[in-house]
Amino acid sequence: GAGVSQSPRYKVAKRGQDVALRCDPISGHVSLFWYQQALGQGPEFLTYFQNEAQLDKSGLPSDRFFAERPEGSVSTLKIQRTQQEDSAVYLCASSLGPSPSTDTQYFGPGTRLTVL
Amino acid sequence: GENVEQHPSTLSVQEGDSAVIKCTYSDSASNYFPWYKQELGKRPQLIIDIRSNVGEKKDQRIAVTLNKTAKHFSLHITETQPEDSAVYFCAASKGIGNQFYFGTGTSLTVIP
Numbered sequence: 001g002a003g004v005s006q007s008p009r010y011k012v013a014k015r016g017q018d019v020a021l022r023c024d025p026i027s028g029h030v031s032l033f034w035y036q037q038a039l040g041q042g043p044e045f046l047t048y049f050q051n052e053a054q055l056d057k058s059g060l061p062s063d064r065f066f067a068e069r070p071e072g073s074v075s076t077l078k079i080q081r082t083q084q085e086d087s088a089v090y091l092c093a094s095s096l097g098p099s100p101s102t103d104t105q106y107f108g109p110g111t112r113l114t115v116l
Numbered sequence: 117g118e119n120v121e122q123h124p125s126t127l128s129v130q131e132g133d134s135a136v137i138k139c140t141y142s143d144s145a146s147n148y149f150p151w152y153k154q155e156l157g158k159r160p161q162l163i164i165d166i167r168s169n170v171g172e173k174k175d176q177r178i179a180v181t182l183n184k185t186a187k188h189f190s191l192h193i194t195e196t197q198p199e200d201s202a203v204y205f206c207a208a209s210k211g212i213g214n215q216f217y218f219g220t221g222t223s224l225t226v227i228p
Contacts, residue, residue, distance in 0.1 A: 004159075031213055042122075042205050042218030043160070050213055059215070091160070093216075103148060103211055107159045 002026070004108035006092050012114045013082045021077045021111045025094030032075050033105060034067055035091040043091050049075060050097075082115045089113070118143040120208050122219025129196050130227050137222045139206035140188040146208040149182060149189050150216070155202045163204075164191070196226045 005024045013019050025032050031050055035043035036059075045059040051072040060067070064083075069075040079086055089112050093105040119142040129135050141149075147168040152160035166173045166180045166189065173180050177196075182189040193200055203223050207216040 033215060035216075040221070042120075042207075042220050043216070044218070045215035048213065048215060055213065056215065097213060103209070103213070104150065104162060104165060105216060106162070107152075109159045 004092055004094050004106055006090075006108040006111050008111060009109060010112050010114075012116065014116055015084060016081050018078065018080045019082055019113065021079075021090050021113070023075045023077070023092030023094075023108060025073065025075070025092070026096075026106060027073075029094035029096050029106075030072075031095040031097040031103070031105075032069060033093045033095075034075070034077050035093065036061075037089040037091055037110070039088075046077070046090075079113075082113075084115050087113055087115045118146060118208055118210075118217040120206060120217045120219045122206050122222060124222060125220065126223045126225075128225045128227060131196060131198060133196055135191075135193045135196050135200070135224055135226075137191045137204055137206070137224075138188060139190070139208075139219050140186075141208040141217070142187065143208070143210070144184075144187065145210050146217075147211050148209045149180070150207050150209075151180060151191050152205045152207065153202045154205060154221075160205060193224075196224075198226050198228050200224060201226045 034046040037043040048056040049069040064080045066078045089110040092108040150165035154160045179192040206219040
């Protein structure tokens with residue numbers, strides 16, 4: 001079956017522009033995570049959804065970052081008024097969860113955001 | 117919160133030799149420890165994972181060991197091949213619905 005997909009794969013934005021990044025999780029996966037990966041670093045947590053409920057948004061770096069998953073499947077990460085420090089790869093991951101044996105997270109290919 | 121440290125940051129081995137990557141974690145509540153392989157420009161791919169109720173797990177040339185008392189876990193790759201060259205990340209999690217805390221990665225190069 002299809003894995004996690006993300007679009008666009010690459011996005012260049014001018015400072016101050018708004019961007020929207022899309023994640024299509026594996027069909028039937030309950031849990032969805034967003035991570036930010038700076039160059040040469042490990043992914044860092046942004047936010048977590050269980051179905052349509054956003055249960056943890058403690059990793060969002062500022063109120064310019066907003067995520068939603070209105071129907072419990074596709075999710076969108078929106079960044080308003082982009083800044084240069086927002087440049088990174090944004091990874092989406094999904095897991096079948098929630099149960100101990102199904103919490104493995106499967107990652108999408110990421111969206112590389114470059115803010116000029 | 118959880119803090120995961122990973123060493124070494126770079127590792128070069130001759131083809132056929134073994135490679136070992138080590139991680140430590142700080143939160144004793146963490147109970148799930150996956151390892152991901154990430155090739156340049158690609159998505160992280162799960163290669164092996166271990167839960168806190170076991171001390172070792174093996175899958176062909178890859179093994180992971182966990183020492184809960186010392187709060188460290190290690191990835192062992194035997195008979196390395198050039199296609200094993202990639203960045204490897206360890207992670208720790210408190211389980212269901214909890215975020216992964218990642219290490220900073222180890223860039224492994226297998227020299228033919």
